[in-house]
Amino acid sequence: xxxxxxxxxxxxxxxxxxxxxxxxxxxxxxxxxxxxxxxxxxxxxxxxxxxxxxxxxxxxxxxxxxxxxxxxxxxxxxxxxxxxxxxxxxxxxxxxxxxxxxxxxxxxxxxxxxxxxxxxxxxxxxxxxxxxxxxxxxxxxxxxxxxxxxxxxxxxxxxxxxxxxxxxxxxxxxxxxxxxxxxxxxxxxxxxxxxxxxxxxxxxxxxxxxxxx
Numbered sequence: 001x002x003x004x005x006x007x008x009x010x011x012x013x014x015x016x017x018x019x020x021x022x023x024x025x026x027x028x029x030x031x032x033x034x035x036x037x038x039x040x041x042x043x044x045x046x047x048x049x050x051x052x053x054x055x056x057x058x059x060x061x062x063x064x065x066x067x068x069x070x071x072x073x074x075x076x077x078x079x080x081x082x083x084x085x086x087x088x089x090x091x092x093x094x095x096x097x098x099x100x101x102x103x104x105x106x107x108x109x110x111x112x113x114x115x116x117x118x119x120x121x122x123x124x125x126x127x128x129x130x131x132x133x134x135x136x137x138x139x140x141x142x143x144x145x146x147x148x149x150x151x152x153x154x155x156x157x158x159x160x161x162x163x164x165x166x167x168x169x170x171x172x173x174x175x176x177x178x179x180x181x182x183x184x185x186x187x188x189x190x191x192x193x194x195x196x197x198x199x200x201x202x203x204x205x206x207x208x209x210x211x212x213x
Contacts, residue, residue: 003100003197004059006052006093007208010044010086017043026050027064048091049084051211056082056095070152083149088191092208099179099198101149103142107190110137118159122174126166135192139185140164142194143171147181150196 016022016034023031030050037043053075057063066077075082082095088106115124115137123140130136143164148157163174164183171183184202185194195202 002097003195003202004056004095005102005195005208006055006095006211008048008051008091008211009089010041010048010091011089012212013044013047015040015043016047022047026054027067029064030054045086045091049086049093052084052091052093053082055211056080056093059095083146085145085149089189090191090193092193094195096197096199099150099152101146101151101196102194103145103149104191104193105138105142107135107138107187107192110134112137114159115140120160120163120175123164135187138192139171139194142192143183143185143196146183146194146196147173147176147178150181150198151178153178 014022017040023034026047027050030046034043034046034050037046053067057066057077060080062077062080068076070076080095081098081100082093083100083102084091084093085103086092087104090104092102092104094100094102110133115127119140127133127136127140144159147162148154151157157178162176162178165172165174171185173181179198181196181198182200182202183194183196185192
């Protein structure tokens, strides 16, 4: 399987409103989106997402003109599968030769009421059984969101309509009416990052290409 991961620490980026030269790293539509944000960190995250998307397109011989957006806002291009996510200090992305989704979250005080209302009972029991419940929550959250993004349905797919199960070998997809999914999750710098692919054997493919502009 062809898969590549990308990562940018936004602390390595200048505020694009102050350093307009950085806007040359992304397409015209992305530049307008970046400058609409009020907070510097949000501008940096949008810039980072644009840089990663631009690199993925360039590596595959494509340009911004090939970029389209699904009904759920997921960026797509013909015969190219990729996804981006951002949270905390990082923007991440993944490209693959099959449907793929990714999500990242910073480990903070978790909103456990979301799990109580929208997670399956087995998922709630997993969180309750872990010593670090915040990490457990965000591990499940990123796994679930990566699957939702891989299917292309995003948040229109109810959180409780499918199940993520912890096994000795890692996390697997349990009950679901959508397509099959296979997972990998890693932790770095107090962030949890998860990838979901429609193909197996992603275990050895979790190496980041760190991008610094």
